[in-house]
Amino acid sequence: MITLFYACSLTILALVLSFLTGRQRFKTETNLGLGDDFGMLQITRAHGNLLENALFFLILSFLLETVGQISNTAIIILGDLFLIARIAHAYGITRPEAKSIFRGIGTGVSILILSVQSIWGLIISLNWLASNNWGF
Numbered sequence: 001m002i003t004l005f006y007a008c009s010l011t012i013l014a015l016v017l018s019f020l021t022g023r024q025r026f027k028t029e030t031n032l033g034l035g036d037d038f039g040m041l042q043i044t045r046a047h048g049n050l051l052e053n054a055l056f057f058l059i060l061s062f063l064l065e066t067v068g069q070i071s072n073t074a075i076i077i078l079g080d081l082f083l084i085a086r087i088a089h090a091y092g093i094t095r096p097e098a099k100s101i102f103r104g105i106g107t108g109v110s111i112l113i114l115s116v117q118s119i120w121g122l123i124i125s126l127n128w129l130a131s132n133n134w135g136f
Helices: 002-028 038-067 072-093 101-131
Strands: none
Touching: 002 038, 002 072, 038 072, 038 101, 072 101
């Protein structure tokens, strides 16, 4: 149920970015691609980058939650940090010239969360594999 909350929250963020992308397309009359508008590039990257990272986050979060060897508190902390990081990144990348500390913080925290989830999952799965004759 914890992952469901983050899936819904990240989907709402993706829908907002999708709306902003559509609005920018209408404003710049860009039906396909990016055209020559830097704002178009910014908003499409904010949207695309969210989707690229959220997929891995949600898969790992669901698997870690389902395995049950991690406390709900840890999953919530990772989820909250990831959600805040993705909002910060989207805000930062849409600033003038895409220069903002929020973009860097959002990227760094997202990478950190995905790394923690991956390493934690590897430790759990390798321990299980080692104690269960590597699955045979």
